[in-house]
Amino acid sequence: MxxxxxxxxxxxxxxxxxxxxxxxxxxxxxxxxGKGTIARALAKYFGLPHMDTGLLYRAVALNLWRWGGxxxxxxxALRACDQLGFDxxxxxxxxxxxxxxxxxxxxxxxxxxxLLERQQDFADQPGGAVLDGRDIGTVIAPEADVKxxxxxxxxxxxxxxLRELVERGxxxxxxxxxxxxxxxxARDSGRAVAPLKPASDALMLDTSAxxxxxxxxxxxxxxxxxxxxxxxxxPYLR
Ligand code: CDP
Numbered sequence: 001m002x003x004x005x006x007x008x009x010x011x012x013x014x015x016x017x018x019x020x021x022x023x024x025x026x027x028x029x030x031x032x033x034g035k036g037t038i039a040r041a042l043a044k045y046f047g048l049p050h051m052d053t054g055l056l057y058r059a060v061a062l063n064l065w066r067w068g069g070x071x072x073x074x075x076x077a078l079r080a081c082d083q084l085g086f087d088x089x090x091x092x093x094x095x096x097x098x099x100x101x102x103x104x105x106x107x108x109x110x111x112x113x114x115l116l117e118r119q120q121d122f123a124d125q126p127g128g129a130v131l132d133g134r135d136i137g138t139v140i141a142p143e144a145d146v147k148x149x150x151x152x153x154x155x156x157x158x159x160x161x162l163r164e165l166v167e168r169g170x171x172x173x174x175x176x177x178x179x180x181x182x183x184x185x186a187r188d189s190g191r192a193v194a195p196l197k198p199a200s201d202a203l204m205l206d207t208s209a210x211x212x213x214x215x216x217x218x219x220x221x222x223x224x225x226x227x228x229x230x231x232x233x234x235p236y237l238r
Pocket of ligand 1: 053055134
């Protein structure tokens with residue numbers, strides 16, 4: 001076969017591969033911004049698997065907490081990453097002490113790298129995937145087809161978190177929840193490794209003045225628009 005024909009065939013295969021690979025959608029944002037709700041809805045809408053990466057950090061935190069380990073020791077936090085099995089429905093994962101420890105241990109570079117491969121493997125599935133977290137668009141899947149960065153004011157996020165806590169039968173005060181949200185924002189944004197910040201090509205979605213349903217509709221619109229722009233090559237709009 002002549003070289004030019006071989007080259008044309010190879011190019012066609014590359015194009016076909018690109019067409020057959022599903023989209024990777026990265027959803028990042030601060031605590032209680034609505035990113036989890038949006039990511040789950042996008043996964044359902046586009047028929048993609050979804051990973052809530054915050055659960056991985058929560059699972060490490062829960063391990064550490066159950067052993068009585070010290071969250072201010074990076075070494076102990078890293079040990080808590082070993083054989084990380086967990087039940088996503090475990091209520092303790094979302095408890096306040098575990099949330100606090102998760103926020104602390106997620107600043108450790110060794111903990112982040114211990115969890116990296118699991119997240120990247122999930123993102124690399126041939127059918128595509130939706131992942132939500134803090135550093136999906138910047139570190140885990142910098143080549144993601146669509147990156148959303150979901151925000152809301154700290155006051156709105158504190159109200160949402162308070163409502164969630166009350167619905168789960170816990171008592172909490174607005175001022176305390178707001179202070180906690182601000183402290184977590186500072187820790188998430190201020191850490192040296194993988195700080196919370198939008199990727200340069202992220203689409204911003206501010207949910208301060210809209211409800212969850214409106215946020216989902218807007219997220220779907222943004223993703224469809226971006227996928228259409230990404231290409232005539234786009235397999236999802238064929
Ligand atoms: O939404 P919320 O902040 O309550 O929690 P989450 O998304 O379940 O994340 C739990 C903790 O893990 C947070 O304090 C984040 O700082 C951290 N995290 C992270 O550092 N990187 C991620 N990709 C996901 C979560």
